[in-house]
Amino acid sequence: MNPIPISDPADPRIAAYRDIRERDLVGRQGAFIAEGEVVLAMLARAPRHRAASLLIDERRIDALAPLLAGFPADVPLYAARQAVLDAVAGFPLHRGILAHGIAAPPLDPAALLAEAPADAVVVLLSAIANHDNMGGIFRNAAAFGAHAVLIDAACCDPLYRKAIRVSVGTALTLPFARLSRGEDAVAMLKDAGFRVLSLSPAGAHDLHRVTRGGRTALILGAEGPGLDRGLMERTETVRIAMAAGVDSLNVATTSGIVLHHLTAGR
């Protein structure tokens, strides 16, 4: 992997990295930007997605040799000075470690559930639109060995740059699948033999009394609106007991608490 020097921010070979923030907003349709040493290490070992190219601060390439050796030899490694990196990205890029990734074809939710082990935990997200929360949930799902994440049509993209970063790269390694608009996720989960828990401050069961074991799905919704009532009526509703005067936890924190409970002692 010989570095290819880039001195012109307008060089077409690095067009994928141009104006990163603006392009974040319109989506990348099958492509993504990964940034930072830890995230690139996850991309190097991601089983499905792949790097199309790397763009690294020229002063850091020597120190990053072990990381860079983890990518196939035919992935172009572009090297640039900090000023060129900043000019390409459109803002000061303090880390200077970027990859342009190509997303694998989307996975089929039903197929992902069918191949789950007998004690699998799956997380289903409804209308999670905040990338920090999306990334945080992936990080927790990976930490506690979840089999997969399902996201509904109203969720943001887990392969958005910030979601990947907050997930510490686990958005690239943990399998996920997006449901179509109107698809009945609860029916799909039940058909696949999953017990379905939905988290809500109005839940009927205290989390610490919920038993573990078997294929289990955990449904989480956005903090403000919460989950749809019709959905809750068809599931085992669970609450996390809180002090008086506090009405909710952050949804990523909630995912960590519930996943820890469901997987503790394995």
Add this chain to the structure above:
Amino acid sequence: MNPIPISDPADPRIAAYRDIRERDLVGRQGAFIAEGEVVLAMLARAPRHRAASLLIDERRIDALAPLLAGFPADVPLYAARQAVLDAVAGFPLHRGILAHGIAAPPLDPAALLAEAPADAVVVLLSAIANHDNMGGIFRNAAAFGAHAVLIDAACCDPLYRKAIRVSVGTALTLPFARLSRGEDAVAMLKDAGFRVLSLSPAGAHDLHRVTRGGRTALILGAEGPGLDRGLMERTETVRIAMAAGVDSLNVATTSGIVLHHLTAGR
């Protein structure tokens, strides 16, 4: 509380709100900025800190009457157009709901521990320098009824604007105290009859087996460097079991998982 119209961004009566982001960086020495409806509601009921003034988008004042009535009548309520608010703050202020607060005198850590109930849970933070994490930990500590938060000399300020916002205002209501540099927090906790748990991926005990009850302190450190070895040797070290290949959780998420475990079933 009659609104006082402000039309000049340079009006000295709103000097405290000027260039918010730049002033965040240098600290405010006994003052703070609170923003948003939920956070201002927490400030209105904060037992120790107080509002010096409010600065509200003039179009929102009528709808916010119930919130504004929660502040003492002698707190000036400044009303301005969106363009004036943006010019004062130095960036687009979408919410247009601000308070300039005066922090109460710092609390004494030992006194805070002495007055703790017999089943109190206290959180001690070491070198938490990230305001998102600081705010997230306060939110969780409040949600699970922690008695107080102690912070060491290397922690950032819980009354920094972003920490207050992420805490959903609980940084204004949950008592906290800062230790002096070199102060022996573990000795102070043990003297006050606290069992002291320290969280680390290298901890000796799995969290889900840790018993509940009695005065309990939970020590959390920054994700990268972790806790000081000398400190860990003098405490009961606890780990959260994770999947292979994942080395840590976000520290705010960790606080939520541990606090839920320690307070479940109360």
